[in-house]
Amino acid sequence: MRPVAENPPRIEQHEREAAGIAWQPNGHVFTTARGGSIDPTNLTRALTTLFGRAGLRRIRFHDLRHSTATLLLEQGVEIVVIKELLGHAHIGVTATICAHVRLRLQHNAIDALGTALDGGETTETARSDSDEPPPCASPVH
Template sequence: MRSDAEEPQRTSERSTLRRQRTRADQRTRLHHTDWRPHRSHQLTRRFQRLLDGAGVRQVRFHDLRHTTATLLLEQGVDLVVIKELLGHAHIGVTADVYAHVRLNLQHQAINTLSTSLCTEDQ
């Protein structure tokens, strides 16, 4: 059974833990607690610190958009879906920016078809 004297101490400990967790979250979070985005320079600094802490080579934050779009395209995700995720106003923007990826995918598709047709003949 707990004494009444222990309760303020437990409350204080919980409070301290909550503050420490909040500070740790703020160091790794890429947005404010109310979900407003950080200013671009703040975001860049936080992102670079996260990369440093993870031992990952430095890349620009914006490069993540291109990496994401490229990986999604290579996995067969529809260009319209990628356009929406990236926030492009027109599909033409997405198609133009990622044309090189689409060309590689077309070459792969042709090679796959060729292999399939050659295998069936034998």
């Protein structure tokens, strides 16, 4: 995990104050109430419990990183910024994770272009889960 920033988030600051002299800084983002390292089994158990309470299917903790990348990309954050936030050494790793989102964004972009070229009428391109590029919404001359 990545080290905590020099100015700790408010939650961590509250935990530090509550733990007092028992606080054990370890540089991790997620810690126990006293700042120690979280046992991976306990983290998985806690996450599974939270998902169950929320009525969500169980996923791995690491899958949350993929979800973060997807949500950021869908919000228009540049892939280079996402790469830096996730700590990937190479942008190819980030691009692979975001590939399915980029395809959906391409579909949306082609729909928007088709609408603009048709003078405002809505055109829907065919949707599929394949990696094939979507068909052109307007004839090319």
